Structure formats: C-alpha cells, structure tokens
Amino acid sequence: MTKDKPILVTQSSLPPFEEYCKEIAGIWETRHLTNMGPKHNELEVGLGKYLGVDNVTLYTNGHLALENMLEAYGVTGEIITTPFTFVSTTNAILRSGLMPVFCDVKEDDYTINPEKIEDLITDRTSAILAVHVYGNVCDDDVVSKIAKKHNLKVFYDAAHAFGVRKNGVSVATYGDCSMFSFHATKVFNTVEGGALCYKDGAMKPVLDSYKNFGLDASKDYSVMGGNAKMSEFHAAMGICNLRHLDGEILKRKRVFGIYASAFDGVEGIKVCVPPADVEHNYAYMPVLFTGAFNRDDVFDALAKENVFARKYFYPLTNRTTWFRKNFVTTQPTPVAEFVSDNVLCLPMYAGLSDGDAERIADIVLKSAKHRREVL
Numbered sequence: 548m549t550k551d552k553p554i555l556v557t558q559s560s561l562p563p564f565e566e567y568c569k570e571i572a573g574i575w576e577t578r579h580l581t582n583m584g585p586k587h588n589e590l591e592v593g594l595g596k597y598l599g600v601d602n603v604t605l606y607t608n609g610h611l612a613l614e615n616m617l618e619a620y621g622v623t624g625e626i627i628t629t630p631f632t633f634v635s636t637t638n639a640i641l642r643s644g645l646m647p648v649f650c651d652v653k654e655d656d657y658t659i660n661p662e663k664i665e666d667l668i669t670d671r672t673s674a675i676l677a678v679h680v681y682g683n684v685c686d687d688d689v690v691s692k693i694a695k696k697h698n699l700k701v702f703y704d705a706a707h708a709f710g711v712r713k714n715g716v717s718v719a720t721y722g723d724c725s726m727f728s729f730h731a732t733k734v735f736n737t738v739e740g741g742a743l744c745y746k747d748g749a750m751k752p753v754l755d756s757y758k759n760f761g762l763d764a765s766k767d768y769s770v771m772g773g774n775a776k777m778s779e780f781h782a783a784m785g786i787c788n789l790r791h792l793d794g795e796i797l798k799r800k801r802v803f804g805i806y807a808s809a810f811d812g813v814e815g816i817k818v819c820v821p822p823a824d825v826e827h828n829y830a831y832m833p834v835l836f837t838g839a840f841n842r843d844d845v846f847d848a849l850a851k852e853n854v855f856a857r858k859y860f861y862p863l864t865n866r867t868t869w870f871r872k873n874f875v876t877t878q879p880t881p882v883a884e885f886v887s888d889n890v891l892c893l894p895m896y897a898g899l900s901d902g903d904a905e906r907i908a909d910i911v912l913k914s915a916k917h918r919r920e921v922l
C-alpha cells in the first residue's frame with residue numbers, strides 16, 4: 548500500500564513476457580507481419596469459440612470496426628443510440644454521415660431504455676446502436692422486438708462486454724452485429740484492436756473486403772474500403788491474453804467484491820450489482836454518488852491520495868464542445884445527464900491489491916464525513 552505510487556483507473560493485462568516472445572518467434576521465419584496471417588486467423592477462431600459465435604472479423608481497433616460495420620450493413624439516415632457512452636459510438640455514426648438520435652438510459656444499469664425507443668422512430672430511422680455500457684447487458688429481447696416491428700437493424704457497441712453472458716448466452720450473439728474493443732484498457736486486449744461478431748455469415752467477405760481497401764476474392768475492388776486490418780503482433784498478444792482471461796476476470800470480481808461490501812448499505816452510494824442471471828466481466832467500477840457524497844469531491848479526495856478515478860462518461864457525447872458547436876440537441880436525456888453528472892469509475896483491474904481496494908473504498912467513505920464536517 549504505497550501512497551507515493553499513483554493508482555490509475557486501470558492497468559493493462561499482459562501475458563508473461565516469455566509467453567509473448569514464444570508466440571511471435573515464428574514470425575521471424577514466415578515474415579508474415581500482417582494481412583490476415585496465421586495469428587490473425589487463429590485469433591478469429593479462438594474468439595469465435597470463446598464468445599460463442601460463428602462469425603468474427605478482426606480490426607485494427609474497435610472504433611474502425613464500428614465505422615466499417617455501419618458502412619458494410621448499408622445503414623442510412625437516422626440511428627437511435629444513447630449519449631452515455633464513450634465518444635467513439637457517436638463519432639462512428641457521425642463520421643459515417645448518419646444522424647444519431649439520442650434515447651435516454653435506464654436508471655438501474657444505464658443501458659438504453661427500450662420504452663423510450665419507439666417515440667424516436669421516424670421514416671428515416673434505419674437502425675438501433677445500443678451500448679452494453681460498463682458490461683451491463685442491454686434489454687435485447689425488447690430492443691429486438693421493437694426493431695423487428697419497424698424493420699430496423701440492431702447493433703451493439705459491446706466494447707465493455709467481452710465475455711459477458713446472460714442466462715448462459717453470450718451477448719456477442721445479440722442483434723445483427725456487435726462490436727468489441729480490444730484496446731489496452733479493456734478486459735481483453737490486443738494492445739489496440741477490435742472485432743465484429745455477427746449473425747449473417749454472408750457478411751464475412753464483405754467485412755473482410757471493407758477492412759482491406761475493398762479488395763475482394765476476384766482481386767478487384769468492389770467497395771470503397773479503407774485499412775483496418777489487425778497485425779500479427781497484435782493478434783499474437785490476443786492469443787496469449789485469451790489464455791489468461793478467465794483468471795483475470797476472477798481477480799476483477801474479487802476487487803468488485805471488496806468495493807461492493809465496503810459500500811453496502813451506505814446511503815448516497817450506488818453500485819451496479821450484476822443480476823443473478825448475468826456472468827459479468829467486471830470491466831469497470833462505476834459508482835453513483837448522491838446525497839452526502841458529491842462526485843467531484845470524491846474525485847478530488849482520491850486525487851489528493853494519489854488515486855486517479857475517471858469521470859466516465861462525462862460529458863455526455865451530445866454535450867461535448869464539438870457536438871454543441873455543430874448540433875442542437877433536441878432529444879432530452881435527463882437520466883443520462885444525471886448519471887453523467889454523478890458517476891465516478893474507481894480503479895478496477897486484475898492486479899489491484901486487496902489492500903489498495905480497501906484503502907480506496909476508505910477514502911471514498913471518508914470524503915462524505917469530511918463534507919458533513921465542513922457543512
């Protein structure tokens with residue numbers, strides 16, 4: 548429990564150094580560095596097995612996977628989404644020339660509120676892009692039923708939900724297509740990377756083409772693709788990290804347990820406890836502060852002790868300087884705003900020690916008492 552070494556909100560998982568070296572050694576013989584090499588293909592197969600899906604396409608990163616997805620699936624016009632997410636979700640929509648229409652989130656788990664979707668549907672709506680924010684599972688049954696009724700595609704930003712299952716079913720099977728991010732800060736990482744998981748196997752050559760300049764099987768270019776390929780070195784990191792993933796998630800669960808029991812029953816502190824039918828990945832430790840606790844005060848109290856929490860997700864994606872400069876938000880999302888103003892993500896990673904988690908919880912709890920003394 549050194550106070551002088553800063554504790555950041557996350558710390559990337561890495562395999563043992565020798566394991567990674569062994570994994571990449573063969574590359575010096577094949578000289579196959581990228582362009583859908585053997586490591587890339589092995590990781591696609593491995594992820595399909597782990598996530599319980601037939602179709603996986605790997606990408607340079609999750610953001611480009613989102614942009615490729617929207618283009619390859621031919622999404623047009625308006626797309627219903629939520630503003631309580633990383634800015635990547637909204638930017639992928641806007642950069643694809645589409646219009647995000649913002650739906651509010653649910654108070655309990657901050658995912659899209661399906662009851663609010665139908666009011667937002669117009670004759671220009673072509674899809675729903677919902678976010679399994681913090682690994683909390685969207686209400687896919689209801690979302691998909693609404694989509695079917697209105698003939699909309701269903702996409703998920705599952706960047707936070709790697710490995711999450713509900714009733715034993717992987718969330719990667721939800722909707723038409725789901726995006727996973729393998730960024731260094733995510734539960735499962737390939738340094739930088741991402742993937743799409745999707746139902747329709749016929750999309751495989753289309754997606755493969757979009758990520759490789761539009762090159763198709765006949766060596767012609769039938770779509771206007773870009774470059775979003777995952778290299779062999781990144782895939783090798785993924786192959787190694789996947790071997791250790793279950794252990795890493797268990798360690799995260801232990802950290803969650805320490806925080807959750809420290810905060811249990813404390814008024815003004817709300818923790819998202821996964822429902823009994825969900826196998827969670829404990830990707831983040833979001834805590835909602837109200838009453839005697841003030842989010843910004845908690846943040847400051849932690850920073851004073853060299854602990855750096857993050858105001859995820861603040862501002863909302865429809866409240867950023869860029870967004871406000873370019874658009875007028877017409878859809879009110881009061882729940883998302885409330886959560887964004889009061890939530891703080893505490894440090895959460897597999898290597899966080901019990902002692903540090905206890906100390907962080909302690910600082911949080913004391914920050915309220917201190918505030919009462921001041922008042």
Ligand SMILES: *Cc1c(COP(=O)(O)O)cnc(C)c1O
Nearest residue numbers: 608609610633635706728729730
């Ligand atoms: C990380 C993240 C992304 C983007 O993924 P990258 O791999 O970093 O490009 C998109 N959406 C959400 C919700 C994320 O957290």
